[in-house]
Amino acid sequence: MSDWLPRSAAGRRWLGLAPSYFVIGIFMLVPMIIMGVFSFLEPNPYGGVKPVGSMAAYVKLFFEYDLEDQLVFNPGYINIIFRSFQLSFGATLLCLVFGFPVAYYITLQPENRRNFYIYLVTIPFWTNLLIRTFAWIIILGRGGVIETPLLAAGIIEDSLRMMYTDGAIAIGLTYSYLPLMVLPIYASLEKLDFRLLEAASDLYANRLEVMTRVVIPLCKPGIIAGCILVFIPCLGAFIAPNLLGGGKKLMLGSLVQFQFASARNWPFGAALSMLLLSAVVIMLIFYARAAKKRAAMEGDG
């Protein structure tokens, strides 16, 4: 059966990676290179690009022309990017705090019940994100599912004004991306050998120490995968900020969308994406470096 496989380890490696390279290389990397080139061109007035080289898109990230046509520093876009990172960070943290114990609980279940729980986690996400977000408006909104009984019972007298706040955005984002956190953590926790926990306990580790010294380090790959899967899509999210937050402040996702649609400035949209891409890549490289360093230190110790 495996006769046709290459003998050498390197040959096998590249054979295994070939499908990924083929699909992503052609249908993702090439288009992104095109986008990268676009970011250095001039915008065509009505969308698209003109084949004229220009750095204008990158200049626009940091500077603007004021009313006297002077180039001045403009922190506007940087602020938007910063705000989006903050929001994504918050949502990721919430997903982790909320999702980790559940993934852990599922792992504690008998084997045949675990898949059932996993299905239970994913089923709500078979319905459309927009419809789910609308459901949250009904729940949080004026005269909604939460307020109506409280008003009827006389606990509150006026609307709680839960909608169109940062809290509503946080709920919406957490809700949108929870399975992206729970599933990877579960996948990595599931292989946890519970005898290790007992061993730790026998060595007088208390419950907290069992968790922080044994469980969490062992499922760290899952936690990291989950955080990446939540954090990055959150950066580009626009449905929750717009529908639940009231869209009062631009987020990165809406800003990029805006450049390709209304503003018809494709190079600037492309430049923004390149900036986002590099920020994420730099973050990941720093993380990889730190992880390597720590691994090396632990190896020494």
Place this chain on the structure above:
Amino acid sequence: MQKSSSPRKSKKILPVGHYRGLGGWTVFFFIFLYLPIVVLIFYSFNANRMVMNWGGFGFEWYLKAFQNEDIQKAVWNSLIVATVSTIFATAIATIGALVLARGGNFRGKTVSLGLITLPLMVPEIVTAVAVLIFFSAIGMNWGLGNVIIAHITFCIPFAFMPIRARLEGMDTSLEQAARDLYASEWETFRYVTVPLLMPGIVAGAMLAFVISMDDFIITLMVGGAGSTTLPVYIYSMIRRGLTPEINAVSTVLLLVSIGIVTAYWVVSKKSQTDTVH
């Protein structure tokens, strides 16, 4: 009601690795998860035209949905796209993850890792426009095929992450043992590695499916004539206002998926007990 004088629950000694409040937390989690779903189903019986304002109980939106060929075609398109892309993306991600987690350290590992996660790091609208330009440049106009290829591409990292997380640190002793017992490479892979990896593969496939079912911008942009999917249909309805018809369709989809899962669960449980006896 049984009255007991035994020590209260809080004094019961929990086994190692169990924590107080985990069950309660999970219940709360599932309430959070399903509350919007309950609301969504409830409002599918709304007689009112507006999704969010209750106007009495009625089945009319179900009737409408069953008569609406466009919406049915959109649902069908969505299911085809999600199923095909999940299968391909999961398969590609699985072998990719095996190489990257088991292949030791080799030149190009970090680059490969970056490439596989690339679709994740680019905002959707950018991917959408870029892929559309690329498809047009090479003259690819396969209708739904364009959508499927784009979906396979961006589903790969979502399937990849849980599988790789599962593989990381998973020891190879069982596989080693199988090889020692003269199992062929394929047999070892089929009967040892894949079952060990299964929770990761299931999680990855689930993520890919969910992501594909929900995608809107990329589908809207790269889809050719005849490839409207359910999310595209729903988002484009906004200018006229969403109607409970969408809730009705979502409810039917939910019931079907719950039905499939339940059937699968019953069958697999039965086959398990059959093998035991």
Place this chain on the structure above:
Amino acid sequence: MKRVLTIFAAATAMLTVGLAKAEGELFIYNWTEYTPPELIAKFEKESGIKVSVDTYDSNETLLAKLQAGATGYDIVVPSQNFVPILVREGLIQKVGVHSLPNYKNLEDRWKKPEWDPEQEYTGPWQWGTTSFSYNSELYSGKGASLKEFFEPNDQVKGRLSVFQTPDEVVSLANIYLGIPFCSEDAKQMKKIQDMLVRQKEYVVAYNSETMSDLLASGEAIITNHWSGFSRLGRLTGAPIVYAYPKEGVVGWYDSMVVPTSAKNVENAKKFMNFMMDPVNMAMLTENQGYGDAVKGTAQYYSDELKSAPEINPPADLKVFFAPTCSPKAQSLIDKVWTKVMQ
């Protein structure tokens, strides 16, 4: 494995369906729920042409898609300010709408629109207006002036909703402040920006999706709104009134055009002609509730539609159709909006 193969075969079959370009077909690309199925069924029956309808969400999407080279559509339905862009970019073709038999039915008012003076490109679909609506139970005003929207009274504090995209909001601001559309004067645009920043203190949400729901629940007292959409909200029983301010409102006109890459041009012309028949156009208007540009449709309207205030504006209402802005004007609009959204 077998299952995988079956699914793969099914997918391949779908692909080939996508590839097939048989004669007697028509691919329409339109906003969702903007093409009544019964109308398509009638056309298919009368002409024997098989129609397929796909949907998009905005003019911007349509433009971006055509610009990036999407093909396969025979009829698309852009708004008036996108028609000159599509013409200039060579994305749509002349089909000689003026020489179609039913062209005589077009209302004279719409025969030489500024976006297509020769009537070479555009066949009528629907037109309507953009203004604001209010909840008449919660609001004491009468919607008589755009001041109530841009500089509202304290009753509306934290209960105002504005569209999420700048174009129509800025156009309304132009009308209110008496600044010409697509102004390239930075000082004039600064005035608009200052006003929108002050208005923001009253805004609960920037929203182009759930205006009627906001009004019905009382979350908002005044919202930006479209005429026909506002009528749908009112028909559900909510106390929603569409305002006709004295300064005027923004108008929009969606029309059928044929992309340059269309493969079934003759069928597209047949469909355009079909739509200029009053019986058929009345079907569309009845379904959509905006307004049409064809003579003799009103006799087929239902009584409710005939008397709906949203499509029967006061006779002296000023309706301004926004033209296509120059790149410089457009970039000023975007600058203003980005500042408001800080």
